[in-house]
Amino acid sequence: MSAYLVRRIIGVIPTVLGIATIIFFLMYLIPGDPVRVILGQHGDAETRLRITREMGLDQPIIVQYGYFLKNLATGDLGTSYRNNQKVADILLDRMPATLLLAITSVLLSVCLGMLCGIFAAVRQNKIGDVLIMILSLIGISTPVFWLGLLLILIFASKGFDGSPVLFGILPVSGYGEPGLDRLRHLILPALSLSAVSIGYIARMTRSSILEVIRQDYIRTAAAKGLPYSRIILKHALRNALIPVITIVGLNFAGLLGGAVATETVFSWPGIGKVVVDAIRQLDGPVVVGGVMLLAFVFVIVNLIVDITYSVIDPRIRLERD
Amino acid sequence: MKQLWKEIRKSKLAVTGLLVVSILILTAALGPFFLHYDPYAIDLDLVIRHPYGPKSPSVDHPLGTDDLGRDLLSRIVYGSRVSLQVGILAMLIATCIGVTLGMLAGYFGGWLDLIITWLTDTAFAFPAALLAIAVMAIVPNPDIFWIFLVLGLIGWAGIARVVRGKVLSVKEEEYTQSARALGAGHIRIMIYHILPNCMAPIMVSATINIAGNILTEAWLSFLGLGAQPPTPSWGLMVTEGQAYLATHYWMCLFPGLAIAITVLGWNLLGDGLRDALDPRLKDV
Numbered sequence: 001m002s003a004y005l006v007r008r009i010i011g012v013i014p015t016v017l018g019i020a021t022i023i024f025f026l027m028y029l030i031p032g033d034p035v036r037v038i039l040g041q042h043g044d045a046e047t048r049l050r051i052t053r054e055m056g057l058d059q060p061i062i063v064q065y066g067y068f069l070k071n072l073a074t075g076d077l078g079t080s081y082r083n084n085q086k087v088a089d090i091l092l093d094r095m096p097a098t099l100l101l102a103i104t105s106v107l108l109s110v111c112l113g114m115l116c117g118i119f120a121a122v123r124q125n126k127i128g129d130v131l132i133m134i135l136s137l138i139g140i141s142t143p144v145f146w147l148g149l150l151l152i153l154i155f156a157s158k159g160f161d162g163s164p165v166l167f168g169i170l171p172v173s174g175y176g177e178p179g180l181d182r183l184r185h186l187i188l189p190a191l192s193l194s195a196v197s198i199g200y201i202a203r204m205t206r207s208s209i210l211e212v213i214r215q216d217y218i219r220t221a222a223a224k225g226l227p228y229s230r231i232i233l234k235h236a237l238r239n240a241l242i243p244v245i246t247i248v249g250l251n252f253a254g255l256l257g258g259a260v261a262t263e264t265v266f267s268w269p270g271i272g273k274v275v276v277d278a279i280r281q282l283d284g285p286v287v288v289g290g291v292m293l294l295a296f297v298f299v300i301v302n303l304i305v306d307i308t309y310s311v312i313d314p315r316i317r318l319e320r321d
Numbered sequence: 322m323k324q325l326w327k328e329i330r331k332s333k334l335a336v337t338g339l340l341v342v343s344i345l346i347l348t349a350a351l352g353p354f355f356l357h358y359d360p361y362a363i364d365l366d367l368v369i370r371h372p373y374g375p376k377s378p379s380v381d382h383p384l385g386t387d388d389l390g391r392d393l394l395s396r397i398v399y400g401s402r403v404s405l406q407v408g409i410l411a412m413l414i415a416t417c418i419g420v421t422l423g424m425l426a427g428y429f430g431g432w433l434d435l436i437i438t439w440l441t442d443t444a445f446a447f448p449a450a451l452l453a454i455a456v457m458a459i460v461p462n463p464d465i466f467w468i469f470l471v472l473g474l475i476g477w478a479g480i481a482r483v484v485r486g487k488v489l490s491v492k493e494e495e496y497t498q499s500a501r502a503l504g505a506g507h508i509r510i511m512i513y514h515i516l517p518n519c520m521a522p523i524m525v526s527a528t529i530n531i532a533g534n535i536l537t538e539a540w541l542s543f544l545g546l547g548a549q550p551p552t553p554s555w556g557l558m559v560t561e562g563q564a565y566l567a568t569h570y571w572m573c574l575f576p577g578l579a580i581a582i583t584v585l586g587w588n589l590l591g592d593g594l595r596d597a598l599d600p601r602l603k604d605v
Contacts, residue, residue: 014443015443018443022451023455024450026455026456026459055513087565091399092468096511137585137588137589138581138585140584140588141536141581141582141584141585141588142534142577142581142584143533143539143540143556143559143577143580143581143582143584144540144582145540145543145556145559146559146577147578148575149559149563149566149573149577150574153566153567153568153570153574154572157566157567158567163571165567178462198483239381244447250445253449253450253451254449254450256450256487257449257450257451257454258450259452260450260544261540261543261544264544275454276544276545279454279458279544280545283456284459287454287455287458287459288455291451291452291454291455294451295451295452298451
């Protein structure tokens, strides 16, 4: 097991390196002058030269790349063009909000998605199954940001006179105070962010259970006279779990991307919001740093998913050892 | 082709999807000929008109107008062109790259296979949506052209993986071996003998790829990183309506609905094609 762990963790390094390299060269290849962004229209030639030197932009590309990697390895993501703050500090400050939103959404989508999937599988081709499958397809096809706006319209919006448009019982946006208020602010963003994942997980759970249910050991369990609920929950679900976990991991990328949109719609002060604000202010280092951080989180989550497989299904670990 | 149509007709999903997609393509192609209003025409006398209803009994603007008095129906119909363009062009780029790499890896095997498989795995581990943000934030003038380029260059991994798997099984078939025995070259075998037998999974992947592209375009445009005003892009239209959500909901509602229906149509078609073309999954 430990050999497997070590190999998997080492295997992450080329991926992270690849992401960093691609982003660096994109920044380099695509025209745009950071010195100009910092100075604006003003600034004489001398200041311009000084800042170019300070930022190391007069060095050859390969040297710049080396510095970029070195800084990255020490957790230095550069300095914001706008307010001279360390990018890493800005991002770390916003990390808890994004994590809260992402983790709530994952939990919500796993619970609801699997519940719907199991229900649909058990009632295959009956009305409940068809309904859930249609709903999950709609969930997958609906743009996250639009769903967020719809939820705001239904549950939060108030007109000019302060009377609710429809229900108007939840806050429109913001982070709220810690405690119950935070929870009230969390409901709508988390719901809109998890809709897509709920759809994917429900579909995957259903098809995975339907596949497993035809196996001999299930028939054996049924022949032994075990109750149906026990067969489904204990024998079928456990073996149907691997594809479901894969989907959870793969979906996480979509979730992080969706978080960018959701945080913007709901003014949720997370990393996604920072990135979008930085895009509007042409603050390159913050955009790149934010994207790198989210990408890194994604890679780590997938690593955890891979390790989870090997815990659930020892064959995976043995196969490669 | 006839066989394919027969299989598709059997699946309700596929037929529904095909219907939605056909209507969309027809709308994009012919819709503009039936419209009375220019989607770019600003009319400040008509700012934020209600959709057809008790408050403004006029059939002129059945979906209402936006904050600049532009007819929403016109903009949504023209928007279908934008989203179809991005969806299909990006799909073509992704499919070309994916099919080429998948064929090479599956057919030749060896070190080429190792490299391509590693590349595919890395691309899979890559959060594509985030990369798209990074690229679109860096390019000097983000617009539709960049979007389909970026989406195309990102989306090939799934197709490559599917094609590789299929090639591995097809290349051992007897007809491939007999072609080889008759002296056919590698390229000839790949194009005439292997590719036709990979068409089913390629079509499924391509259809689902289109759905994803349309969704990502809408999302990037919503963030201001895609189509720029005054382009009638659905994602952009939702952004423009966001400020008026509580008081004039239709500016957000209809463009978003258009995105959802379009993506749903392509997804339905993709699912239906998979059911129709992959007999292994039929009963599941």
